[in-house]
Amino acid sequence: MFRYIIAICAYQVGFLLAAKMTNPRVCVIGAGIAGLTTARYLKEDGINFTVLEATRYVGGTWRYDPRVDVDENNVTMYTSMYKHLQTNLPKPTMELPGFPLPDDAPSYPGWEDYYKYLQSYAKHFDLEKNIKFLHNVISIKRDENVWRVKHKQVVTKEEFEEEYDYVVIGTGHHSKTHMPNITGEETFKGTIIHSHSYRVPDPYKCRRVLIIGAGPSGMDISLDVATVSTTVFHSHHSTAEDLTPYPENYVKKPDVKALSESGVVFVDGTFEEIDDVIYCTGYEYYYPFLDESSGLSISHHSVIPLYRYLVNIHQPTMVLLGLVVRACVVIALDAQARYTAALINGNFNLPSHDEMMAEWQRRYDVVKSQGKPLSHIHFLEAKEDEYYADLTKESGIARVPPVMFKIRINDIKSKLENLLVYRRYTYKVLDSENFTTTLDTVQNERKNESCVP
Numbered sequence: 082m083f084r085y086i087i088a089i090c091a092y093q094v095g096f097l098l099a100a101k102m103t104n105p106r107v108c109v110i111g112a113g114i115a116g117l118t119t120a121r122y123l124k125e126d127g128i129n130f131t132v133l134e135a136t137r138y139v140g141g142t143w144r145y146d147p148r149v150d151v152d153e154n155n156v157t158m159y160t161s162m163y164k165h166l167q168t169n170l171p172k173p174t175m176e177l178p179g180f181p182l183p184d185d186a187p188s189y190p191g192w193e194d195y196y197k198y199l200q201s202y203a204k205h206f207d208l209e210k211n212i213k214f215l216h217n218v219i220s221i222k223r224d225e226n227v228w229r230v231k232h233k234q235v236v237t238k239e240e241f242e243e244e245y246d247y248v249v250i251g252t253g254h255h256s257k258t259h260m261p262n263i264t265g266e267e268t269f270k271g272t273i274i275h276s277h278s279y280r281v282p283d284p285y286k287c288r289r290v291l292i293i294g295a296g297p298s299g300m301d302i303s304l305d306v307a308t309v310s311t312t313v314f315h316s317h318h319s320t321a322e323d324l325t326p327y328p329e330n331y332v333k334k335p336d337v338k339a340l341s342e343s344g345v346v347f348v349d350g351t352f353e354e355i356d357d358v359i360y361c362t363g364y365e366y367y368y369p370f371l372d373e374s375s376g377l378s379i380s381h382h383s384v385i386p387l388y389r390y391l392v393n394i395h396q397p398t399m400v401l402l403g404l405v406v407r408a409c410v411v412i413a414l415d416a417q418a419r420y421t422a423a424l425i426n427g428n429f430n431l432p433s434h435d436e437m438m439a440e441w442q443r444r445y446d447v448v449k450s451q452g453k454p455l456s457h458i459h460f461l462e463a464k465e466d467e468y469y470a471d472l473t474k475e476s477g478i479a480r481v482p483p484v485m486f487k488i489r490i491n492d493i494k495s496k497l498e499n500l501l502v503y504r505r506y507t508y509k510v511l512d513s514e515n516f517t518t519t520l521d522t523v524q525n526e527r528k529n530e531s532c533v534p
């Protein structure tokens with residue numbers, strides 16, 4: 082009854098009336114970057130909260146685990162890290178505010194440096210005591226005016242149910258694989274995996290490997306496998322003008338038409354003998370613990386309708402973090418976490434349901450008018466910096482400096498110039514708008530041990 086008090090909040094240019102819930106009960110799901118940053122800001126605002134995390138670790142997808150499929154508790158393997166992964170964005174865009182990466186970490190750190198960084202983040206902000214590890218959320222239902230959250234201790238199998246006023250979902254979206262449906266796949270005699278289960282190149286030594294997809298994983302894994310394989314056939318339809326001088330055993334191919342017992346036919350009619358296939362075909366949005374009471378429409382490639390890419394419009398006490406594509410994801414997650422804490426703290430009020438729908442509808446109309454698939458509703462792309470400005474204007478959070486977006490644009494250009502050297506650039510932020518880069522001339526790439534046929 083008495084959960085709301087009315088507070089007058091001053092921010093930026095004026096005053097507005099904000100409703101603040103007294104002692105809101107807040108549940109954060111996941112202890113990856115989304116959950117950890119949210120925990121930090123809720124804590125700073127003195128708000129009570131519980132984080133439920135299915136594994137015994139913080140850091141989410143940044144933990145490398147040589148196992149695939151299931152973990153030590155027979156729980157679906159969450160992480161997609163592979164041994165040689167280095168970040169695909171430079172340090173300044175991978176750092177959380179007020180907590181820089183170590184000076185001696187490389188410009189594009191490996192997963193190990195970055196995972197340690199997230200572990201020390203959790204320690205530094207003393208977040209672990211608010212995290213219930215090994216608690217897998219199995220259902221979230223809207224019931225009258227509360228969220229009923231059911232979770233299960235994955236070792237003891239004990240089930241729990243609690244009521245919350247706010248639910249912040251930070252379960253990531255790199256664990257449910259998107260598999261292509263390729264004719265003849267069932268007849269293929271070699272191995273087929275998804276990049277989710279890719280760990281090391283070793284099994285591909287002296288083999289002919291087909292890699293499908295040109296997202297970040299497809300590009301990186303192709304080059305990783307090419308260091309040991311006889312040949313990599315990289316099948317994709319990206320039209321980006323890529324000037325990379327690929328190794329000799331890397332062969333660009335168009336889309337796949339069909340697989341056979343020991344080979345592949347491409348849409349241009351060419352055929353190649355292959356031993357193994359790696360699908361780098363991306364992931365699907367997956368929230369198995371939500372049902373229709375959430376008010377969301379969830380498909381493999383879209384979650385709608387969301388205000389400002391994160392607030393569940395029909396149930397605005399639920400926020401979904403990280404549903405932005407083509408952005409500095411870490412920076413975006415941190416900004417969303419600060420916005421979420423400000424919302425729960427009552428620093429600002431959301432607009433009316435109709436106004437939130439109108440914001441979403443405008444974005445939807447643009448996607449439709451451009452004839453793009455609905456998945457583009459999650460693309461920040463050229464709108465990234467404007468997004469940060471909007472979050473600040475509405476909630477009063479500190480603005481993400483425009484230099485972050487500028488660095489990302491530079492990084493994209495640099496990848497197209499040469500995927501083999503872009504990680505040798507060091508980025509230095511000069512001020513909120515400017516940066517410099519320097520090219521490290523020392524070549525320390527892994528030697529290509531490929532089997533020349």
Ligand SMILES: Cc1cc2nc3c(=O)[nH]c(=O)nc-3n(C[C@H](O)[C@H](O)[C@H](O)COP(=O)(O)OP(=O)(O)OC[C@H]3O[C@@H](n4cnc5c(N)ncnc54)[C@H](O)[C@@H]3O)c2cc1C
Pocket residue numbers: 110111112113114115116133134135136138139140141142143159161162163166167168169170175216217218219251252253254255298370402403409410411414
């Ligand atoms: C291979 C790979 C490379 C990447 N490289 C980069 C990069 O270079 N730069 C970059 O900015 N981004 C990169 N990303 C994107 C990456 O997703 C983000 O950097 C960030 O880690 C996302 O954090 P998150 O907290 O949203 O999700 P996650 O890190 O996925 O964490 C989600 C957490 O939620 C937990 N969880 C899931 N379901 C439940 C449940 N039902 N109950 C309880 N807990 C649950 C999981 O165990 C996990 O700990 C990469 C992603 C992958 C997969």
Ligand SMILES: *[C@@H]1O[C@H](CO)[C@@H](O)[C@H](O)[C@H]1NC(C)=O
Pocket residue numbers: 104127129
């Ligand atoms: C936080 O939660 C604890 C335990 O539920 C409770 O004792 C405490 O009063 C709460 N504090 C606030 C400020 O709500």
Ligand SMILES: *[C@@H]1O[C@H](CO)[C@@H](O)[C@H](O)[C@H]1NC(C)=O
Pocket residue numbers: 155
């Ligand atoms: C692991 O889970 C699967 C299905 O969820 C089950 O069939 C199998 O018996 C379990 N294995 C162990 C060791 O518990």
Ligand SMILES: *[C@@H]1O[C@H](CO)[C@@H](O)[C@H](O)[C@H]1NC(C)=O
Pocket residue numbers: 262
């Ligand atoms: C795969 O494609 C075949 C033929 O086009 C179709 O019959 C089948 O239902 C598809 N399977 C899936 C999982 O989409």
Ligand SMILES: *[C@@H]1O[C@H](CO)[C@@H](O)[C@H](O)[C@H]1NC(C)=O
Pocket residue numbers: 512513514515
């Ligand atoms: C960025 O650099 C330009 C050119 O040197 C300068 O005019 C501008 O003031 C700088 N921006 C900031 C925020 O200092």
